[in-house]
Amino acid sequence: MRILVCVKRVPAPGARINITADGQAVDTAFLGFTMSPHEECAVEEAVQLVEQHGGEATVLTLGPAEADEQLRYAASLGVAKAVLLPIDGPDWDPQLTAQAIGAAITDIEATDGAFDLILFGNESADSGGFQVGIRVAHALGRPVVNGIKGIDVDGGSLRARREADAGVEVYEVSMPAVLGVKEGINLPRYPTLKGRLASKKVAVAQVVPQGEPGGQRMITLLPAAEQVSATVILGNGPEAAGAVVDMLEEIGVLK
Amino acid sequence: MILVVVEHDRGTMSPATWEALAAARAVGEVHALTIGEAADGLVDQIGAYGATTVHQVHHDVLTDYGPEAWGEVVAQATRALSPDIVLATGTDRGNEVMAHAAAILDLPMVANVVEFDGENLVRVRWGGSLLERCRLDAPVRLLTVAHHAFAAEEAPVSAHAESLAVDLDPMLARTVVRERVERKAGVTLSTAPVVVSGGRGVGSAEGFAPLLELAAELGGVVGCSRAVTNLGWRNHTDQVGQTGTRIAPDIYIACGISGAIQHWVGAMASKKILAINTDAEANMVTKADYAVIGDLHQVVPAITAEVRRRRSTSSPRT
Ligand SMILES: Cc1cc2nc3c(=O)[nH]c(=O)nc-3n(C[C@H](O)[C@H](O)[C@H](O)COP(=O)(O)OP(=O)(O)OC[C@H]3O[C@@H](n4cnc5c(N)ncnc54)[C@H](O)[C@@H]3O)c2cc1C
Ligand SMILES: Nc1ncnc2c1ncn2[C@@H]1O[C@H](COP(=O)(O)O)[C@@H](O)[C@H]1O
Numbered sequence: 215m216r217i218l219v220c221v222k223r224v225p226a227p228g229a230r231i232n233i234t235a236d237g238q239a240v241d242t243a244f245l246g247f248t249m250s251p252h253e254e255c256a257v258e259e260a261v262q263l264v265e266q267h268g269g270e271a272t273v274l275t276l277g278p279a280e281a282d283e284q285l286r287y288a289a290s291l292g293v294a295k296a297v298l299l300p301i302d303g304p305d306w307d308p309q310l311t312a313q314a315i316g317a318a319i320t321d322i323e324a325t326d327g328a329f330d331l332i333l334f335g336n337e338s339a340d341s342g343g344f345q346v347g348i349r350v351a352h353a354l355g356r357p358v359v360n361g362i363k364g365i366d367v368d369g370g371s372l373r374a375r376r377e378a379d380a381g382v383e384v385y386e387v388s389m390p391a392v393l394g395v396k397e398g399i400n401l402p403r404y405p406t407l408k409g410r411l412a413s414k415k416v417a418v419a420q421v422v423p424q425g426e427p428g429g430q431r432m433i434t435l436l437p438a439a440e441q442v443s444a445t446v447i448l449g450n451g452p453e454a455a456g457a458v459v460d461m462l463e464e465i466g467v468l469k
Numbered sequence: 470m471i472l473v474v475v476e477h478d479r480g481t482m483s484p485a486t487w488e489a490l491a492a493a494r495a496v497g498e499v500h501a502l503t504i505g506e507a508a509d510g511l512v513d514q515i516g517a518y519g520a521t522t523v524h525q526v527h528h529d530v531l532t533d534y535g536p537e538a539w540g541e542v543v544a545q546a547t548r549a550l551s552p553d554i555v556l557a558t559g560t561d562r563g564n565e566v567m568a569h570a571a572a573i574l575d576l577p578m579v580a581n582v583v584e585f586d587g588e589n590l591v592r593v594r595w596g597g598s599l600l601e602r603c604r605l606d607a608p609v610r611l612l613t614v615a616h617h618a619f620a621a622e623e624a625p626v627s628a629h630a631e632s633l634a635v636d637l638d639p640m641l642a643r644t645v646v647r648e649r650v651e652r653k654a655g656v657t658l659s660t661a662p663v664v665v666s667g668g669r670g671v672g673s674a675e676g677f678a679p680l681l682e683l684a685a686e687l688g689g690v691v692g693c694s695r696a697v698t699n700l701g702w703r704n705h706t707d708q709v710g711q712t713g714t715r716i717a718p719d720i721y722i723a724c725g726i727s728g729a730i731q732h733w734v735g736a737m738a739s740k741k742i743l744a745i746n747t748d749a750e751a752n753m754v755t756k757a758d759y760a761v762i763g764d765l766h767q768v769v770p771a772i773t774a775e776v777r778r779r780r781s782t783s784s785p786r787t
Contacts, residue, residue: 398705452771
């Protein structure tokens with residue numbers, strides 16, 4: 215199987231998210247970077263599918279040169295190839311991002327052959343537009359289902375499972391196909407020392423991204439309304455149990 | 470006119486749709502779109518939330534949910550009815566269907582808005598930890614409304630139904646649900662009145678036993694942080710947060726959880742929060758309504774014992 219995974223480099227905030235003075239970005243002065251847990255799981259799924267069915271996995275990102283870090287992280291887990299679509303400055307809008315990724319995939323497939331499966335995260339961690347993967351699938355004319363928490367490949371088609379309120383839905387899609395993956399589909403492995411060393415040697419191919427800007431433009435970031443509550447300390451250690459149960463009775467939880 | 474895409478599951482309307490209808494009503498005249506015959510019975514319910522016209526779509530490929538088929542219907546309805554705004558629910562299905570419609574129409578789509586009545590929109594980022602004001606240049610505005618951002622208040626009108634013809638390629642059946650394994654009845658993480666959650670501070674998979682006991686005693690369920698799922702101590706279905714489940718219980722009891730923003734965003738809709746943590750400075754503690762400073766391994770069993778003691782000494786429950 216030939217599998218492509220698309221990931222996005224995002225900051226990894228801790229207790230709160232701070233905005234820069236101009237309101238245009240998350241203040242990353244003291245932050246590390248990562249990718250969405252959904253995308254980490256997409257990478258793991260690609261590696262597992264290649265382990266089971268043979269073939270090769272590729273990781274792709276559109277982002278700053280520093281996104282090399284996320285590409286190599288994926289490589290350290292067993293992804294063989296990496297592609298960077300370098301951009302400077304602010305994030306590209308979802309339509310533009312999808313156009314650039316779609317065009318790059320068409321280019322790569324023209325020389326290396328079609329991908330059987332293209333995996334996206336269900337939504338990106340920072341912008342959460344819920345659309346880039348679906349737009350790419352439409353550009354390529356391939357079937358796509360989001361929210362996938364289980365994939366079984368059987369010959370030229372796959373069964374994909376998704377959790378809904380009423381139960382687990384099963385989709386049957388023939389390949390080539392596109393899926394948006396959710397965290398929980400698997401438990402991602404940690405990179406081994408050997409994997410980390412190997413990832414340093416992976417050549418990162420560069421494709422110049424192109425497309426027309428879409429109709430959504432960010433004006434400014436705003437803090438979410440903070441919940442201000444003066445915490446009532448009910449006590450220290452097990453002796454606080456009485457006060458806790460008083461509180462549970464008071465709020466009507468203990469009937 | 471604002472066209473609201475009704476999210477339904479085999480004819481049962483989702484509460485998120487009530488919110489979308491109520492949000493739309495505040496902005497203009499509301500029409501609704503129902504997809505598939507199963508939704509034909511929803512006209513009165515939709516009218517209860519203020520939509521005057523319900524456009525019903527029927528077709529062989531619409532026997533069950535299918536993202537591509539539903540997206541194509543929304544795209545065709547948008548072309549046929551020329552609404553100013555098309556509004557869907559900010560849920561798995563709503564966001565997915567709208568993204569398909571946007572891709573087909575080659576229009577921008579803004580997910581999870583919390584304000585959309587002016588020139589500019591406000592939408593949710595980072596799962597709700599951050600907001601973004603944005604501009605949308607488009608002949609039709611395709612939007613989804615963030616879940617829980619608008620109150621689902623009724624404003625009854627008598628709605629009438631109209632049939633809307635669509636032309637669908639049978640090929641669209643390729644992503645229709647093939648099979649469904651129904652969920653067993655019972656409380657789930659997203660609906661439980663009490664959630665007792667454990668984080669890295671629990672220390673092991675076995676360490677969750679006292680949390681399970683307390684949850685059972687209070688008629689609730691157990692949740693956890695991502696640190697816990699990553700360690701393999703609990704299944705991801707228990708995870709609360711941005712990439713887990715959003716919960717809204719009467720009380721959330723967070724044991725040994727530091728309160729990272731991505732966890733907090735999944736728990737912040739809880740009516741009350743009790744943090745149990747050895748660290749009085751932990752974010753979970755400073756943001757909670759109540760806190761106990763101490764070792765969860767001692768505090769949690771003590772609470773369970775106290776609940777049992779009071780129940781055995783009070784008059785027998787009916
Ligand atoms: C894009 C993205 C999405 C994410 N999504 C989620 C998500 O959906 N859900 C989620 O939970 N996380 C999510 N995370 C991860 C999140 O950032 C944190 O890493 C995670 O929530 C930390 O889990 P924790 O609080 O259990 O662990 P820690 O941060 O290690 O905290 C452990 C806490 O336990 C306390 N403690 C230790 N021992 C005891 C004891 N004996 N008794 C009482 N207290 C004790 C400590 O004081 C500390 O406060 C996400 C991260 C990213 C980047
Ligand atoms: N800049 C990017 N580079 C690569 N993949 C991306 C990028 N932005 C979004 N994606 C992919 O598209 C998915 C959905 O993103 P979004 O539409 O922003 O929620 C993400 O989980 C990624 O898999």
